[in-house]
Amino acid sequence: MAAMARARGLMSSAVRARCLALCTSSTSSRSTAPAAVRLHHQQQQQVLWGQRRALSTQQEQDPQAGDPMAWTQLQTTAVARGCKNVQDVLSALRGVDASFRVGDETTWGSVDKALQASGLNCEMKLGLAHDILGLDGRLSTVRPASAAVLMHVAKRCTDTPALAVSAQYSLGVLTLEGQGMERDPEAAIKFFGEASKQGHALSMYQLANMFLTGNGIKKDPPKAAQLLKLAVDRGLAQASTTLAEMYRVGHGVPQDNDLSFHYYQDAVDKGDPWAKVGIATMYNSGHGTEQNFDKAFQLNKEAAAEADIPLAHHNLGTHYFLGKGVQQSFEQARKCFEKAAGQGFAHSCFNLANMYMQGRGCEQDLAAARALYERAAHEIPDARELIAKIDQLQNPEQQQDDK
Structure with missing residues (x-):
């Protein structure tokens, strides 16, 4: 009991300092590379073919491993699309493995030849590429096989520019991520660049991300800002959000709160829940x-409900903890911090640990606080000092012996 009491005294100021700092600058943990973090999330969301599943170790070792019914399913869908030489197409696709690179003319050439004789129009071929991706997790060669089909569409369907550009964008994503095939950022830059020239907003956005992170290209935040502005002009909400963050911290553009708010509001109007988190920071x-705490709370609440964003949950916890924009409730604060901590958000782990130290909104539990x-320690150096203090509280006799 004495250790518990000392813990309360120890943490009273630390809890307040950490929560107050995060309430007034809720995205401070991302300020060193704000757009890169933001774009990483959006990159995950903008892949055209839906959710992806990881390949098993067995599949990575054996190119033909996986669900044998998957090829049968692909055959059925290819026939349904009107493929005249389905066996030739499938045979060519089976020859594509994880070592395939987009520039590999030998492997791609066999797929190209089979598709040219397939009788499928460009739209059906693009659909076939997405049919293949729909087998992700069932065949280890899904991504390279799809890339081979997409290469055909990008090169042979120039008379239907919209389809060719869509194929270029998809190739950019595949070569950038490299899951199930060799990663090739330089090829991704080429594909995103070609699609960007045709006015493809998502490709501009992805290319901007690469300029921000230096992924396969020299970092150039001002160039990223130029690309984002072009994507904004074409109505891409997440481009407005990223540009808002860049103006908020002066990253690649002059720092300008008014422009930051403008772009956040533009993205909110276009339906980006991440923008609600960003603009809530400005209301805070x-x-x-x-300054409007009520509006900040409501925006974070909407973002948490719409997209389960860890930062939104964290900010809600801070609102409840401090009673700003909502009636103070340590129990509700704990629940919000738990949701964000469950997604690995370090600052929520830290705040939740503080609450367990204090016994606010929960029973005091030093072991839980320590864990x-x-x-949180990988992002918050203060956590290490507090771990040492918990150890001292729990083992006072050992500490005395050490002296």
Whole structure:
């Protein structure tokens, strides 16, 4: 009991300092590379073919491993699309393995030849590429096989530019991620660049991300900002959000709270839940707009409900903890921090640990606090000091012996 009491005294100021800092600058943990973090999330969301499943170790070792019914399913869908030489197409696709590179004319050439004789129009061929991707997790060669089909569409369907551009974008994503095939950022830059020249907003967005992170190309935040502005002009909501973050912190553009708020609002109007988290930060701080905790709370609540964004859950926890924009409730704060901590958000782990130290919104539990500090320590150096203090509280006799 004495250790518990000392823990409460120890943590009273630490809890307040951490929560207050995060309430007024809720995205501070991303300020060193704000757009890169934001874009990483959106990259995951913008792949055209839906959710992806990881390949098993067995599949990675054996190119033909996986569900044998998957090829049968692909045959059925190819026939349904009107493929005249389905066996030739499938045979060519079976020859594509994880070592395939987009520039490999030998492997791609066999697929190209089979598809030219398939009788499928460009739209059906693009659909076939997405049919193949729909087998992700069932065949280890899904991505390279799909890439081979997409290469055909990109090169042979120039008379239908929209389909060729869509294929180029998809190839960019595949070569950038490299899951199930060799990763090739330089090829991704080429594909995104070609599609961007045709006015493809998502390709501009992805290319901007690469300029921001230096992924396969020299970092160039101003160039990224130029590409994002072009994507914004074409109505891409997440481009507005990223540009808002860049203006908020002055990354690649002059720092400008008014422009930051403008672009956040544009993205909110277009339906991007991440923008709601960003603009809520500005309502919290009063930068670029009048301070309004009620509106900040509501925006974070909407973003958490719409997209389960860890930062939104964390910010809600901070609102509940401080009673800003909502009635104070340590129990509700704990629940919100738990949701974000469950997704690996370090600052929520830290705040939740503080609450277990204090016994606020929960029973005091030093062991639980210590475990949460361990999870937060990779991002928050203060956590290590608090772990040491918990160890000292729990083992005072050992500490005395060490002296």
